[in-house]
Amino acid sequence: MKIPFLSFDRINDQIKVETLEFVESFLDSKAYILGGQVNTFEKEYARFSTTDFCVGVSNGLDALKLSLLALNIGVGDEVIVPSNTYIASALAVSHVGATPVLVEPNIRTYNIDVTKIEAKITAKTKAILPVHLYGQACEMDKVMSIAKKYNLYVVEDNAQAQGASYQGKMTGSFGEVNATSFYPTKNLGALGDAGAITTDNEELASKIQALRSYGSTVKNKHEVIGYNARLDELQAGVLNVKFQYLERWTAERQQIASWYKEALSNCEGIILPFIIGESTSVFHLYTIRTNNRDELQEYLNTKGIETLAHYPIPLHLQDAYKELNHKKGDFPIAEELSNTMLSLPLFIGMKKEEVELVAQEIKMFCNKNVKKEDVR
Numbered sequence: 557m558k559i560p561f562l563s564f565d566r567i568n569d570q571i572k573v574e575t576l577e578f579v580e581s582f583l584d585s586k587a588y589i590l591g592g593q594v595n596t597f598e599k600e601y602a603r604f605s606t607t608d609f610c611v612g613v614s615n616g617l618d619a620l621k622l623s624l625l626a627l628n629i630g631v632g633d634e635v636i637v638p639s640n641t642y643i644a645s646a647l648a649v650s651h652v653g654a655t656p657v658l659v660e661p662n663i664r665t666y667n668i669d670v671t672k673i674e675a676k677i678t679a680k681t682k683a684i685l686p687v688h689l690y691g692q693a694c695e696m697d698k699v700m701s702i703a704k705k706y707n708l709y710v711v712e713d714n715a716q717a718q719g720a721s722y723q724g725k726m727t728g729s730f731g732e733v734n735a736t737s738f739y740p741t742k743n744l745g746a747l748g749d750a751g752a753i754t755t756d757n758e759e760l761a762s763k764i765q766a767l768r769s770y771g772s773t774v775k776n777k778h779e780v781i782g783y784n785a786r787l788d789e790l791q792a793g794v795l796n797v798k799f800q801y802l803e804r805w806t807a808e809r810q811q812i813a814s815w816y817k818e819a820l821s822n823c824e825g826i827i828l829p830f831i832i833g834e835s836t837s838v839f840h841l842y843t844i845r846t847n848n849r850d851e852l853q854e855y856l857n858t859k860g861i862e863t864l865a866h867y868p869i870p871l872h873l874q875d876a877y878k879e880l881n882h883k884k885g886d887f888p889i890a891e892e893l894s895n896t897m898l899s900l901p902l903f904i905g906m907k908k909e910e911v912e913l914v915a916q917e918i919k920m921f922c923n924k925n926v927k928k929e930d931v932r
């Protein structure tokens with residue numbers, strides 16, 4: 557039996573009929589850009605996020621970029637970004653001309669270490685950009701109180717945690733403006749690129765509406781130098797279909813995670829995800845840690861089990877960020893994570909037997925390894 561890291565087959569089966577029906581009516585609608593589908597989705601997603609406004613945009617990176625632009629963050633400014641994240645979080649900061657200032661993650665939650673933020677704040681700092689990584693909400697009370705103390709904006713990167721919460725409050729509702737992505741593999745995924753911004757600030761929402769569409773909200777009037785960064789109407793329609801399932805799918809991801817937790821509970825040498833009491837996780841990924849990551853990945857591969865490392869090269873060691881002048885050893889926790897993290901298969905429709913099979917092979921590998929070390 558082969559177990560892929562991720563498969564669209566089973567999730568697509570659930571939505572196929574409705575999606576094809578939508579595509580047919582879409583063709584006939586002849587309203588292909590910023591029509592009713594985008595509008596409906598924005599209303600639904602704002603309600604879900606418990607924010608007053610949602611603005612659909614082209615993808616997650618643009619959502620982050622337009623969020624920062626709306627706050628007038630640019631050249632000469634610094635933005636606090638976790639050192640352990642997908643590179644897009646930092647790229648958005650660079651794209652507006654500002655500098656990402658990296659802060660180490662907490663070794664247990666993998667999210668930004670809130671005790672290390674203040675030391676990185678300077679007179680140039682304009683915002684904190686927390687990322688709810690792998691689906692778990694960051695410690696937002698601490699982030700918000702630091703932001704308040706230093707008069708900084710908060711812009712959440714909620715690409716991986718749609719539906720998660722901290723102390724009962726939804727991710728994507730804490731910051732001044734917050735970004736998310738509907739890249740196909742995200743918890744709510746389109747059939748192509750898509751993203752959104754959530755905010756309670758009406759002025760910022762309308763500024764972002766202008767920014768995403770040539771700087772214009774009224775035909776032929778251009779208020780700012782805008783972009784073409786609209787949420788595609790076809791993708792919005794697909795999102796309207798899939799959105800109905802999101803809560804069910806989140807519960808399913810959490811169920812799969814609890815199967816893994818149970819099956820791997822006394823597996824020596826394997827560190828399981830740690831979810832703090834105040835946070836929920838929507839388990840975008842089920843990421844374990846082990847010192848023998850590469851060997852384990854190779855072993856599972858020979859057994860037909862596909863896994864991925866998130867993320868194998870930390871931001872500060874990427875060629876793209878040479879200009880930040882960081883070297884190996886500067887962010888030891890991010891480096892440690894990049895060498896030890898392994899994400900296990902997790903997708904909608906995954907069966908308990910499949911989870912147990914993955915766990916069984918991991919245990920097999922660990923037992924072998926323990927014995928090998930005993931011999932030495």
Ligand SMILES: *Cc1c(COP(=O)(O)O)cnc(C)c1O
Pocket residue numbers: 615616617618641642644645687713715716737738739749750751
């Ligand atoms: C996916 C992702 C993004 C970027 O989203 P795109 O839609 O691919 O541009 C940004 N941040 C994080 C944490 C992500 O996982």
